[in-house]
Amino acid sequence: MKRKSNEVKQNMDKNQPDIALVPHRRKNILTGDWILVSPHRTRRPWQGEVSTVQTEQRNTYEPDCYLCPGNKRANGEINPAYQSTYVFTNDFSALLNDTPSGQKNVQDLLQMKAEKGICRVVNFSPRHDLTLAQMEENEIGNVIALWQQEFRSLGSLPYINYIQIFENKGSIMGNSNPHPHGQIWAQESIPMEPMKETKQFQSYYKKNKRGLLADYVKLELKLKERLVYENPSFVVLVPFWAVWPYETLIIPRRKLVSILELNAKERNEYASALSVLTKKYDKLFQTPFPYSAGLHQAPTDGTKHSEWHFHMHFYPPLLRSASVKKFMVGYEMLAEPQRDITPEYSARMLREL
């Protein structure tokens, strides 16, 4: 009986119009949010900003850069003459480790809670002029090793329950210093996005006894429509529910809850995936590609979190050239995110570069 109903369902699907070609909504299985896709709009004439490609020459060392080796930072400390990576506590931290605890609730209408945390800055390289795309794979491997070291030490602190590792690249993203660096914010609470994902991972794991992203990767490898790059340990793809035009996910094939579970081979292949993807991005519009990128990993709240599958998001804002970016305004602020070019189109563009 069951088999018959499956056959009927498939036949019904065959007679349906291809909804990928008409306006439709897609579900983000990681957050439970929905997005609107309007593929027919890619034919409309563009009368907005026109691209100008700027090539900027940068020095390997800048005397005024607070991240370059040997330079003085805002708090008066001198950076060591570091040769590879360098990590330090942010001189302008958004979270502080000595914040006293406390909360306030006025009639459930005004609610607040003190938040304790630590903000770290991770310099990827002593070279002021490089980006991840121009660094060697073994140098990117050193960055991953430092992320692991920080994740382990911050995560072992009793009051740290979540660690966000991220990079904001490019002045368009509000990054004022081009020196290759990222940040780590570690805190008491699990923030909104990872909390949504934790709930999605948990409900799928409970229902299916399998990992959400492991199943998703298997399906994408079979369909091959949204793949950008793969190696034996990692898959890079444009997610089915991507919001940003060239948004991608780097996902380990194995269900690892955090980067602490990577073996040496997997760490190298993670570095390869990062290198290939950032190089492809730079080629897309012939410009150092801006983005916000970051890892999502299991909370460090002392629970095992077998449901979790760590991954890395890339959210790049550029839409059609080095200077024309996507805006999240109007309908997107008030209703939900929307895109014109399909994730399948974006994946094909990135794959072929």
Ligand SMILES: [Zn+2]
């Ligand atoms: Zn610098």
Ligand SMILES: [Zn+2]
């Ligand atoms: Zn995520």
